[in-house]
Amino acid sequence: MIIPMECGEPVRQVEVRPGMTAGALVDALGRAGAYNGGALARAVDLWERMLTDPEAVRFFGLAGAMVPAGMGGIVADLLERGHIDVLVSTGANLTHDVIEAIGCAHYRGTADCSDVALRHDEINRIYDVFLPNAAFVRFEEFMQEAFAALPEGSVLSIQELLAHLGSRLETGILATAARKGVPVYCPAIQDSMIGLQYWLFAQTHRVTIDAFRDMPGLLDRCFGAERAGAFLVGGGVPKNYILQSMLMTENGFAYAVQLTGDRPDLGGLSGATLDEARSWGKLAEGAEAVTVYADATITFPLMAAAVLERLEAQHG
Amino acid sequence: MIIPMECGEPVRQVEVRPGMTAGALVDALGRAGAYNGGALARAVDLWERMLTDPEAVRFFGLAGAMVPAGMGGIVADLLERGHIDVLVSTGANLTHDVIEAIGCAHYRGTADCSDVALRHDEINRIYDVFLPNAAFVRFEEFMQEAFAALPEGSVLSIQELLAHLGSRLETGILATAARKGVPVYCPAIQDSMIGLQYWLFAQTHRVTIDAFRDMPGLLDRCFGAERAGAFLVGGGVPKNYILQSMLMTENGFAYAVQLTGDRPDLGGLSGATLDEARSWGKLAEGAEAVTVYADATITFPLMAAAVLERLEAQHG
């Protein structure tokens, strides 16, 4: 077979074998190398480099309703293994993380149902996941108790508030991050059930959450990083907050991986290509970057299994 | 033609005529009534009812990079005409609104270009819109001056900070909202160039922005509303912050229109159906709600032209 110079490597037709590991499957996707399957394999390569670069600070962005879908376990595991240095999340993911950590569950439901009937049954729906209102009763107890333990008259940053919550939990993202000393940022904390609980609490207490108090610490971390990498599950506030944080430094991110189901042509940040971020200097000119366009409930577990397999093989 | 009872109205094949108005076109889409074209027509019907209900409080959510795409002019116009009572925006849209208001422009570029070359030319890209760095120089001057006018040691809410900015501008969303007394909320203000400017300012000044200080006012507005309507351009924080604000009241929203290019099956809030919001009580059980799945740079102008045409016809 003559391979023209201008072309790359040949596409190898995928061979699947019964019992193949997730890592072997991703290797096969890489040898095929096309569309989002190929991008996924390249993203695993890049993630591996990011995680094995001893000079890199690893940022992790968590958007989309990932915890209700069972993806929080992987984030907690990555925190436990030391693969996340800075976490930025939506308020919703942290709300659902608390709900799981206090012993409540989300349930496998269906998207094909009457939401009015669910309302009558006191069940909240997140696509095909069900969450009974009862969970929010327990959540309210936990949150109000946790908030009440804050010193009256104090001023906290959002990250400090979240570390306080994490210190009172034993499992999950906030708990693991607190135990490992990983800061968790959540710029739009008001926009969540945690925020509504805080509104309740603030009707009778005076603890100030300073919206901007987290920025100096986060930006110092950026200024101090030799190299920085970003792994972004979904877009939204976490993606932008992570990417903009490097804007003030002379460097941009050196590594970036993005898992999203959105599309670039609508102009929104969530679907924007990582190349676009180069024009702003959020990514370094020569940064390695891969976007995988697909549902992260498929791509994130597959990629995590594959990258852990590779890291273990290296250390084996 | 015999129309079976079980079926609805017949689909009328669309007839377009040279010179037809936007309103007449939307009426034709309504008589066809299928897919997102039909949804768009039903959404205009619903928006009209929302705007002519004298008891309704009208919330407006603005996400996606809409101002760089020229959609901010419509929002300012709706504010001017009194069709928005509460505005919730991303920080990015407000940043770009300030940029336009201080006399800088966004440019029609292309998505098909080298972002590294753009970086060298000091041009930032938002899909196919270009924004020269020079605009951010002027933006910094304006912001630092505006922030410097805040009393040292004071504590403000985000909405108060934005009203302060709006009072120093003459055109655009923030200026019009300030002049009309419409509150503008932006829970994730840190996650924007306004946030980065504030970080700069806060290195030498002490003005506290209390992240939660806006919630009592917003929720009081919700408790006081006889009926509430939401018009949501894009999802993100504005969508959730608006919808969750009614969660604490006994009512949910009575009207809701959503323009989004996202999809429901990924589980994220931005693409979630409005029906899902009924299970949570964010929408009232019997609420009227329509989602139009398409790029809002097409649907929003068409719908705005059509609804203004109808309102004028009513008052003519």
Added chain:
Amino acid sequence: MIIPMECGEPVRQVEVRPGMTAGALVDALGRAGAYNGGALARAVDLWERMLTDPEAVRFFGLAGAMVPAGMGGIVADLLERGHIDVLVSTGANLTHDVIEAIGCAHYRGTADCSDVALRHDEINRIYDVFLPNAAFVRFEEFMQEAFAALPEGSVLSIQELLAHLGSRLETGILATAARKGVPVYCPAIQDSMIGLQYWLFAQTHRVTIDAFRDMPGLLDRCFGAERAGAFLVGGGVPKNYILQSMLMTENGFAYAVQLTGDRPDLGGLSGATLDEARSWGKLAEGAEAVTVYADATITFPLMAAAVLERLEAQHG
């Protein structure tokens, strides 16, 4: 305002006015010029040039379930006005065109319903359009009668078969095309209710439909065209069949407009960029081409109204 040389024209914030025409709205989208709204305006510009180029042969591709959604009326109108020289359609659109032409209707239903209940009610669903089985009873009568009029033992091309059907109808796409002498191609005719009816007919008759008999005529048209333009609603077989037809000539298409809701990164032809078609030579190197990513039930009527307004203004 200083406009940097490297940038294009400034984005003009959209102003909508009550009573503005579809054409004026599209002009405003063009002055904003961003994302798919901007693309739509550029596509109208291009379509206008294609329709006013006296040397151009105009191909029109019709995929997606457009006739059930009421978009067939616009296609018939474009045929009537002489704006389509060659039409390529899916079998489904032609099936539904016949159904409308014989006096049956599609109905505005809902996508939120029980399909099992619909089955019991003998109603077929196309997203939110309902079609009672009764229509297929009449359809069968019409088709069997029409087929029976074909000379036993004859050999026809698919285009000849469709022209025969069109000659027996008075309104709609097939009828108008037949009256105007515009050939209608449908490579996958078997894949439709027309195909199933033919299977029924062929159990007792012997008329051969030669799958390839249309290609010489189509390709001769391509060889003879000074310039060729393609307007593609949806992708599928019509898009590829039109684009590949120019592959054998030395030219590619000089103009191409594509309306699609699909996305490029999945590798499928329906969502592929028109640039990709340049590498194959389906489009000429310097061809003008615009894709509008959105639901065609919104974009197609808006664009048709705008382009007809412009053509009338020229001739006014």
Added chain:
Amino acid sequence: MIIPMECGEPVRQVEVRPGMTAGALVDALGRAGAYNGGALARAVDLWERMLTDPEAVRFFGLAGAMVPAGMGGIVADLLERGHIDVLVSTGANLTHDVIEAIGCAHYRGTADCSDVALRHDEINRIYDVFLPNAAFVRFEEFMQEAFAALPEGSVLSIQELLAHLGSRLETGILATAARKGVPVYCPAIQDSMIGLQYWLFAQTHRVTIDAFRDMPGLLDRCFGAERAGAFLVGGGVPKNYILQSMLMTENGFAYAVQLTGDRPDLGGLSGATLDEARSWGKLAEGAEAVTVYADATITFPLMAAAVLERLEAQHG
């Protein structure tokens, strides 16, 4: 933990382990059970039932540019293992299957390139896959030779033509199908490079390809099936042709799995839910059906690896 009766099973947070098999990963997705990750796991369950039902006839639909992306190898393997009884494909996939089978290759390229430069280099692009023109030179030789071996004056069905091609090849989809006696249907064969080659051939030869000659055999297969299952990669003609083929029988499909990146709300068949097919009777009322919305270059290999692992475990 108290599980409310109305809810289903709890969402189990996903645990990934280094070295876990593809099957174990899919099992973990199934225990989480949400969004498309959950759908993928349910689809593997269903595919397994379909493949182990001794009474079921298994239809397989292949649309999208899957062979250039390396997915053809899996289809050939499924044919080899006896997991496909009837195959319906687009012409493009068969064209690229022939290209691989005659020893040419597709190459891993990039979507971020100049298509005009590619044109000058005689390279054709399919998203990020490159295919040199040289391959089409060899393809032409093979096709013309193969066509020339057909008896002058004969009449063939498309399936017979494809079986003839398959009998002259040694590897790939057509070759394996021919060797295993699995019929391959391709209603829109004209709409492909095979079609263009046939047009060339037909300029000097007289072999008639009867467009409808395949339908009796296909429909007899449907009438004779105790139960039928459909596995659909992509939509397009293969999806509809497979689903409509059961329409004439009293049963519909009993099993259906669909992998697609399209969306339902645009009304097109490719993104349509399988529920919609119940209203038509294409699926039986009680049919088991799952759609996985994501790029098939990720989902198809993962699902194939998982289902083969399960089948081997059963027989182990």
